[in-house]
Amino acid sequence: MKYAFFVGCTVLSRLPGYEKSARKVAEKLGIELVDMPGSSCCGTTYMETLDRKTALALAARNIAIAEEMGLDIVTVCNGCTENLTKTNKALKEDPVLRAEVNEILRETGKQFKGTVNVKHYVRMLKEDVGLDKIKAAAIKPFKGLRVGAHYGCHLLKPSDEMLFEDPNDPQVLDDLIRATGAESVDYPGKTECCAGPVMGIREKVTWDVGMEKVETVKKYGDAMATCCPFCYITYERCQFMTENNPNLPVVHIPQLLGLAMGLSADEVGLGTNKVDASALLAKQEA
Amino acid sequence: MEQTEIRITAEGKEFRNELMATHGADKLMHCYQCGTCTSDCPVAKRVPEFRPRNIARLAIYGQKDRLLSGDLVWLCAGCYTCYERCPQKVHVSEIVSALRQIALKEGKIHPTIKSIITTIPRLGYISEIGEFENEMRGEDGLPPAPTPAIEEIKAIMKKTGILGRVGGEQA
Numbered sequence: 001m002k003y004a005f006f007v008g009c010t011v012l013s014r015l016p017g018y019e020k021s022a023r024k025v026a027e028k029l030g031i032e033l034v035d036m037p038g039s040s041c042c043g044t045t046y047m048e049t050l051d052r053k054t055a056l057a058l059a060a061r062n063i064a065i066a067e068e069m070g071l072d073i074v075t076v077c078n079g080c081t082e083n084l085t086k087t088n089k090a091l092k093e094d095p096v097l098r099a100e101v102n103e104i105l106r107e108t109g110k111q112f113k114g115t116v117n118v119k120h121y122v123r124m125l126k127e128d129v130g131l132d133k134i135k136a137a138a139i140k141p142f143k144g145l146r147v148g149a150h151y152g153c154h155l156l157k158p159s160d161e162m163l164f165e166d167p168n169d170p171q172v173l174d175d176l177i178r179a180t181g182a183e184s185v186d187y188p189g190k191t192e193c194c195a196g197p198v199m200g201i202r203e204k205v206t207w208d209v210g211m212e213k214v215e216t217v218k219k220y221g222d223a224m225a226t227c228c229p230f231c232y233i234t235y236e237r238c239q240f241m242t243e244n245n246p247n248l249p250v251v252h253i254p255q256l257l258g259l260a261m262g263l264s265a266d267e268v269g270l271g272t273n274k275v276d277a278s279a280l281l282a283k284q285e286a
Numbered sequence: 287m288e289q290t291e292i293r294i295t296a297e298g299k300e301f302r303n304e305l306m307a308t309h310g311a312d313k314l315m316h317c318y319q320c321g322t323c324t325s326d327c328p329v330a331k332r333v334p335e336f337r338p339r340n341i342a343r344l345a346i347y348g349q350k351d352r353l354l355s356g357d358l359v360w361l362c363a364g365c366y367t368c369y370e371r372c373p374q375k376v377h378v379s380e381i382v383s384a385l386r387q388i389a390l391k392e393g394k395i396h397p398t399i400k401s402i403i404t405t406i407p408r409l410g411y412i413s414e415i416g417e418f419e420n421e422m423r424g425e426d427g428l429p430p431a432p433t434p435a436i437e438e439i440k441a442i443m444k445k446t447g448i449l450g451r452v453g454g455e456q457a
Contacts, residue, residue, distance in 0.1 A: 007431070009411040013419055016426035023428075040410040040434035045364055046399050047448075049383040050390055052309050054446040058406070061438060104445050108438035157366035167370055193328040193365035200398030201360050205332045269426065 001128060004066035004116075005033035006084065008077035009041050010229040017269030018229060021254035022076050022121055024268060028137060028261045029129055033074060036065045042080040045154065045197065056097070057104040059087035063118070064110040073118045076254075078228035081120040082154035086161045088118050120155050122227045122253060123164060126172050134179045138260040141181025145283040147256065148185050148217035149173035150235065152228035153193050167191060176253055177225060180260035181285070187220040189213060196230040210238030214248050223249040223280060225256050236274045249277035259284065298348020301388070305345055308387055310380030317342040317376045323368035329361050336361045338368050338378040345381055350388075359385040360396035390451050404454030407443050410434025 011018050026033050043058035063084060066073045075081045091098040092114040102111050119127070125134060156167040165171055168191060177184040195209035214235055217224045226232045235250045251273065258268035259280065270277050294302075306312050323338035324330050330337055336358065344353050353359065362382040369379045389395065395403075405412050411434060420430040443449050 009413050009415070012423075012431045013411065013413040013415050016423065016428060019428055020426060035429060035432055037432055038435040038438070039432045040436075040439055041406050041412050044402060044406070044412060046402060049362075049364065049386045050395075050399070050403065050452070051387070051446060051448045054443060054448040057442045057446065058439065061442065104442055107441040107445070108435070110438070153363075153365040153367075158369050167366075193363050193367065195328050195332075195363050195365075197363045197365075198329060198361060200402075201357055201396060202333065205329060208332055209328055272426070 001030065002032040002034060002071055003074040003124065004036050004069050004071040006036060006039060006042070006062065006066075006073050006075045006080055008075060008080040008229070010233070011076055015229050015232065015252070015272070017255060017272035018076060018232070018252040019269075021252055021258045021263075021268035024263055025254045025258045025261065028258070028263070029125075029133065031124075031129065034069065034071060036062070036069065039065050042077075042083040045079045045082060048083070048086075053101065053104060055083065056087050056090065056101050059083045060091060060101050060112040061105060061108055061110050063088055063116065064105070064112050066116050067113050068110075072116045074121055074124050075118065076121045076227075076229070078120065078152045078154040079230065081118065082162065084118040088114070088116075089161060120227065122155070122172050122176060126175060131175055131179055134176065134257065138180050138257075140262045140284050141260050142256075142280070142283050143181060143285050145182040145223070145280060146185045146221035147177045147182045148187050148221040148224045149177055149190065150194070150213065150217075150224055150226045150228075150231055151191060152226065152231040155227060173225060173227060173253060176257060180256050182256065182260075182283075185221045187216050189216055194228075194231040194234040196234040199234070206234055207238040207241045210234045211242060214239055214246055218246050218248045222283070223251055223277065225251050225253050227253045239275060247275055249273065249275050249280060251277055251280070256280075292344075292347050292349065294347050298350065300348075301350045302345065302348040304388060305381070305384045308380075308384035310377055311384035313374065313376050314342065314345055314381055316374040317346065318374060319343060320373060322371050322373065323376075323378045326367045326371055328365060328367070329363050333361055338382075341385075342376060342378055342381060345385070353385055354389050354392070354394060357396055359389055360399060393453065395452050400452050400454065403452050404449065407436065407440045407449065407454075410436045410439055
């Protein structure tokens with residue numbers, strides 16, 4: 001299996017642990033992730049609220065790079081997944097819109113053709129690799145580790161665009177957590193937004209929304225696992241904004257998978273997590 | 287006393303028509319004010335003035351000034367919970383996007399969002415990923431980040447005119 005790997009600005013610049021573990025886990029599973037030359041920001045989720053054509057064109061330029069490579073795209077960011085998926089769908093379905101966007105792209109020398117698909121890393125794992133293969137690869141499974149999954153919004157919503165799992169009852173992260181031997185715990189507010197996008201508008205709202213979930217997960221579990229860089233940053237940083245830091249480890253889902261597959265803490269970049277996550281290592285079978 | 291009477295004027299109707307002509311905002315008039323959007327909104331829980339149901343109602347009445355004042359339209363987190371759960375498929379998130387686009391036409395944009403948008407043609411990313419960052423990536427065992435084709439990004443954003451509208455320098 002081979003994919004064009006769209007990492008996205010935030011993971012590239014701020015979350016080496018996510019990127020490192022995603023690459024290593026892919027390697028373990030025999031998946032080749034190929035970097036995309038000339039790729040850039042996906043456009044951000046803000047762009048489509050300001051100007052749809054710009055949002056479509058910026059995303060389409062990145063998709064066109066994967067088309068030239070002849071590979072489907074895998075992303076590790078919920079926001080990038082949403083932008084690229086929505087654009088891919090809209091331009092595949094609407095030839096008039098596609099022509100308009102290709103006209104915007106003319107000077108770049110790139111054109112959207114509609115020949116590839118876009119998937120988030122976790123969706124690729126579940127749909128293309130399969131849970132059985134992942135379970136089989138977990139040679140050093142967790143035991144007695146309780147993990148609260150946080151999905152974030154744009155992996156699933158808007159559901160009529162993303163066409164993945166039910167946003168009110170998603171499964172993929174729970175499935176992946178269970179594949180590592182850990183227990184995936186349910187908790188109130190599991191599918192709620194982290195409010196990360198308003199961090200730059202009303203910072204306190206984000207920290208309050210973040211802390212509410214951190215404290216809830218702490219009641220039910222030992223750690224939180226996410227698949228979105230922005231949610232990750234929210235849940236990690238909000239803990240340092242209060243006097244009583246709850247110190248709930250927040251991990252990227254491939255970090256959890258990687259450890260269970262026998263990768264070392266260093267290989268999954270566990271030392272880059274701001275809340276110490278080393279307690280997870282004590283819950284692995286020898 | 288604050289004037290709270292609500293009435294639609296000719297200008298208000300024009301504004302509403304402009305709003306409803308924006309992608310995704312055409313079902314505004316289907317709103318029957320059930321309030322599902324507000325009760326499920328993560329921002330409304332914390333910010334008393336951000337009420338998606340009120341936003342829909344004010345939009346129906348063409349209350350442009352009240353909608354575009356302060357940072358109201360910039361408070362939406364874009365989580366799509368209201369989009370998913372609206373029994374009438376009004377999609378208040380899309381109404382908010384349409385309001386942002388109208389605000390932008392009038393030169394209004396939140397400074398944080400302006401700064402993000404104007405960073406894209408400058409860096410190709412929303413954050414600096416230069417020599418130093420790539421060195422750090424190397425230390426973490428990661429390959430250098432792709433060098434974004436900045437000229438292509440500038441060409442796109444110049445052609446759509448977005449930079450002029452957000453008040454960023456025209457690349």
